[in-house]
Amino acid sequence: MSSDDRTGTLESASRLDRKLARGISRVTGAALGPYQTAVIRIGFAATWLVFLLREFPHRRDMYGPDGPWSWDLAQQLIADNRAFTALMWSDSLIWFEIVYVLAVLSSALLMLGWRTRAMSVLFMIGVLSLQNRSVFMGDGGDNVIHLMAIYLVFTRCGQVWSLDERRERRGREARARGERSGPDRVGPALWGVLGFLLAAATLAGKVDGGFLGGWLTFFWGLWAAQGLWWLVSHRARTAEPRIFLDVLANLLHNAALFMIMAEACLIYATAGWYKIQGSRWQDGTAVYYPLHLDYFSPWPALAELLTANGTLVMLVTYGTVVVQVAFPFTLFNRRVKNVLLAAMITEHAVIAVVLGLPFFSLAMIAADAVFLPSSFLRRLGRWAARARVRLFSRGSRPTIPGPRKGDQRTPEKAEHPHVGFTA
Amino acid sequence: MADIGKRGGMDAYDEGSNPRHEPPDEPEPAAIDSHPPDDRAAPAGLSPDERAAGAAPPPNHPAPPQYDSAHSPPNGIAALSLRYQIAVALALAVVTVAACVHLGMMFLHVAPSNTVTKQHGQAIDEWVYPEFEQNWKLFAPNPLQQNIAVQVRAEVRATDGGIRTTRWYDLSALDGAAIDGNLLPSHTEQNALRRAWDFYVGTHDNENRPDGLRGALSERYLRRLVVLRLDREQAGGQGAVVQQVKVRSRTTNVPPPQWSTEKVSDKPAFRELPWWPVTEADRAAGTRDTRTEAGAQ
Numbered sequence: 001m002s003s004d005d006r007t008g009t010l011e012s013a014s015r016l017d018r019k020l021a022r023g024i025s026r027v028t029g030a031a032l033g034p035y036q037t038a039v040i041r042i043g044f045a046a047t048w049l050v051f052l053l054r055e056f057p058h059r060r061d062m063y064g065p066d067g068p069w070s071w072d073l074a075q076q077l078i079a080d081n082r083a084f085t086a087l088m089w090s091d092s093l094i095w096f097e098i099v100y101v102l103a104v105l106s107s108a109l110l111m112l113g114w115r116t117r118a119m120s121v122l123f124m125i126g127v128l129s130l131q132n133r134s135v136f137m138g139d140g141g142d143n144v145i146h147l148m149a150i151y152l153v154f155t156r157c158g159q160v161w162s163l164d165e166r167r168e169r170r171g172r173e174a175r176a177r178g179e180r181s182g183p184d185r186v187g188p189a190l191w192g193v194l195g196f197l198l199a200a201a202t203l204a205g206k207v208d209g210g211f212l213g214g215w216l217t218f219f220w221g222l223w224a225a226q227g228l229w230w231l232v233s234h235r236a237r238t239a240e241p242r243i244f245l246d247v248l249a250n251l252l253h254n255a256a257l258f259m260i261m262a263e264a265c266l267i268y269a270t271a272g273w274y275k276i277q278g279s280r281w282q283d284g285t286a287v288y289y290p291l292h293l294d295y296f297s298p299w300p301a302l303a304e305l306l307t308a309n310g311t312l313v314m315l316v317t318y319g320t321v322v323v324q325v326a327f328p329f330t331l332f333n334r335r336v337k338n339v340l341l342a343a344m345i346t347e348h349a350v351i352a353v354v355l356g357l358p359f360f361s362l363a364m365i366a367a368d369a370v371f372l373p374s375s376f377l378r379r380l381g382r383w384a385a386r387a388r389v390r391l392f393s394r395g396s397r398p399t400i401p402g403p404r405k406g407d408q409r410t411p412e413k414a415e416h417p418h419v420g421f422t423a
Numbered sequence: 424m425a426d427i428g429k430r431g432g433m434d435a436y437d438e439g440s441n442p443r444h445e446p447p448d449e450p451e452p453a454a455i456d457s458h459p460p461d462d463r464a465a466p467a468g469l470s471p472d473e474r475a476a477g478a479a480p481p482p483n484h485p486a487p488p489q490y491d492s493a494h495s496p497p498n499g500i501a502a503l504s505l506r507y508q509i510a511v512a513l514a515l516a517v518v519t520v521a522a523c524v525h526l527g528m529m530f531l532h533v534a535p536s537n538t539v540t541k542q543h544g545q546a547i548d549e550w551v552y553p554e555f556e557q558n559w560k561l562f563a564p565n566p567l568q569q570n571i572a573v574q575v576r577a578e579v580r581a582t583d584g585g586i587r588t589t590r591w592y593d594l595s596a597l598d599g600a601a602i603d604g605n606l607l608p609s610h611t612e613q614n615a616l617r618r619a620w621d622f623y624v625g626t627h628d629n630e631n632r633p634d635g636l637r638g639a640l641s642e643r644y645l646r647r648l649v650v651l652r653l654d655r656e657q658a659g660g661q662g663a664v665v666q667q668v669k670v671r672s673r674t675t676n677v678p679p680p681q682w683s684t685e686k687v688s689d690k691p692a693f694r695e696l697p698w699w700p701v702t703e704a705d706r707a708a709g710t711r712d713t714r715t716e717a718g719a720q
Contacts (some may be wrong), residue, residue, distance in 0.1 A: 029499030
C-alpha cells in the first residue's frame with residue numbers, strides 16, 4: 001500500500017467519522033423541526049377539539065356509560081384487549097362528563113401550547129380514553145389522531161407558536177431589562193396536582209401494569225422526568241446535568257418526529273400499494289364508487305357532476321394511486337415532495353366536503369403538514385401574527401412570535417434531511 | 424375484512440371489493456391478549472419540558488435565521504464530560520433501536536401476510552395491540568360498490584296494551600338523510616350503525632351463529648342501537664314499548680357509471696336476522712322505557 005493510498009483511506013475514514021459526528025450532534029443538539037412539530041400539535045389538537053365540540057350533543061350516545069355501546073359491553077371487550085381508557089374507571093355519568101370536559105380542555109390548551117408537556121399527556125389520555133371506550137364509533141381519522149397523540153407526548157412540540165414559548169420569551173426579555181421575575185408557580189402546582197391524581201388512580205388500582213410496568217411506568221416515568229427536569233434546572237450546581245437532560249429530550253423528540261413522518265409514509269404507502277391490486281383502481285373507475293355510497297355522499301348532485309366525465313374520473317383515480325405510492329420516495333427531493341404535498345392536501349380538502357369526512361381529512365392534512373418546508377411555515381406564522389395584530393389592532397406590539405431557538409437551529413434546508421436522521 | 428372490531432373502521436368504509444370479504448387475509452388477530460406495548464416505545468421514559476429548555480441563550484429580537492449550527496453555543500454532547508457522553512451514547516443506542524424496532528413492527532403490521540409475519544405474528548401482535556392498531560387500506564383494494572342499508576321492524580306493545588308489528592324502518596336511509604347537505608356529519612350518523620352492522624357480520628357466520636364473545640357483544644350492541652333508534656322514531660306510536668326487533672340488511676349495487684358498458688343487477692339482496700326479544704338490558708339511555716326515561720336527561 002502506498003502512502004498515498006493510506007492517506008486516502010484515512011481521509012475517507014475521518015470524513016465518515018466527521019459525518020457521523022455531525023449526525024450525532026444534530027440529533028442530540030437540537031429538537032429538529034420546531035415549526036413542523038408545532039403545526040402538527042396545533043393541527044391534531046384542533047381537529048380533536050372541533051370533533052369533541054361537534055359531537056357534544058351526541059357524546060352520551062357515543063361514549064356514555066348507558067349509550068348503545070354500554071359500559072358493560074365495553075368492559076367485556078376491554079378485559080379482552082387491554083386497551084387504555086380512563087372511562088372504565090367508573091360507570092358513573094358524572095365521571096364520564098368530567099373526562100369528556102377534560103378532553104375538551106386539554107385539546108384546547110395543547111393547541112395553544114399552554115404547559116405543553118403536561119397537556120400533551122392529558123391530550124393523549126383524553127384521546128385514548130374516548131376512542132378505546134367505543135372502538136366501533138371511529139374511522140380512519142380517529143385512528144390517525146390516536147397514533148399521533150401517543151407520538152406527540154415525546155415531541156417538544158411547544159418550541160414555537162405556543163404560550164409556553166411566549167412566557168419564556170417574556171421572561172427572558174424581563175431579565176434582559178434587569179427586572180426580576182418571580183418564580184414560576186403554575187408549573188410546580190400543575191405537577192403536584194397531576195402527581196396527586198396519578199397517585200390516587202394508582203392506589204385505587206385503576207392504572208394497568210403489564211410489560212415493564214406498562215402504563216404505570218409510563219405515567220410515573222413522565223411525572224418523575226418533569227420533576228427531575230425542574231430540579232436540575234433550578235438546583236443543579238453545574239450546567240452539565242441540565243445539558244444532559246436537554247440532550248435526552250432532543251433524542252426522544254427527534255425519534256418521535258421520525259416516527260410521525262414514517263407513520264405518515266406508512267399510511268400513504270399502504271393506501272397506495274393495496275389500491276394497485278384492486279380491479280377498480282386498475283380500470284380507472286374507483287373514484288366513482290365512494291361518491292355514490294349513501295354514507296359518503298352528502299352532496300349527490302356535486303358527486304354526479306364530478307363523475308360525469310369518465311376520462312376525468314380515470315385521471316383522478318390514477319393520480320390518486322400515483323401520488324400515494326410515490327409520496328414516500330419523493331421525500332428525497334424537496335421540490336417534488338412539495339408539489340405532491342400540495343396535491344395531497346388539496347385532495348384531502350376536497351374529500352372533506354365531497355365525501356363528508358371532515359375530521360378524517362383534517363387529521364390527514366395535519367399529518368401532511370409535518371412535511372411542510374420551514375420557510376413556508378415561518379411565512380404562515382408571520383401572516384397569522386399580522387392577521388392577529390390587525391384583528392386586535394389595539395394589541396400592544398406587533399412582534400412576530402418568531403422563536404429564535406428554532407430559527408437558529410433549523411436551517412431552511414434542514415427540512416428534508418429529517419427523513420434520514422435515524423443516526 | 425373481518426374488522427373484528429377495532430380501531431380504524433377505515434376498513435369499514437373502504438371495505439371491500441366486488442365480493443365482500445374478499446381479501447383472503449389471515450384470520451384477523453383482533454382479540455389478542457396483550458400488554459400495553461407503549462412503554463417499550465419510551466425507553467428512557469423521559470419527556471422533558473421545553474419551557475425550561477432555554478439551552479441556547481437566544482437574542483431577544485426576532486433574529487434572522489442563522490444557518491450555522493456549528494457556531495451556536497456548545498449545548499450538545501460536546502459540552503459534556505466523558506461520563507455524560509457515555510450515558511448519551513447509551514441513550515442514543517436505546518432510542519435508535521427502539522425507534523427502528525417500532526417502525527419495523529408498524530411496517531409488518533400493515534404489510535400483507537408474509538414470511539416474517541407468519542413466523543412472528545404473535546410477537547408483532549403483542550407489540551401492536553391494542554394501542555398501535557391501524558388499517559390504511561383506504562378504499563382498497565377496491566372501494567365498496569354496494570349500498571348496505573340496515574333496516575329494522577319491531578313488535579310493540581301500545582299504550583292500549585295491544586301488540587302490533589311496525590313497518591320496516593330504514594335506519595341507514597335516515598342516516599343518509601342526516602348526512603345530506605351536511606358539512607360536519609356526526610359519527611353517530613356516519614359510523615355508528617354502519618360499523619355496528621360490520622361488526623355483527625364480521626363475528627357471525629351465514630347462519631347468524633356468533634363466533635364467541637365478540638359475536639355475542641355485537642348482537643347486544645346492534646340490538647341496543649336499533650331499539651334506541653326505533654324509540655327516537657317513535658315506532659309504534661306515542662308511548663308504545665318495543666318488545667321484539669327484527670333486523671335485516673338490504674344490499675344494492677351502486678349502478679355502474681353512465682359511460683361504462685358494465686351491467687350489474689339492480690335487485691337488492693336481503694339478509695334477515697331472527698326476531699330478537701328486547702329486555703331491559705337492551706334499552707340504552709334515551710329509549711322510551713319508563714325505567715330509563717328519567718335517567719336519560
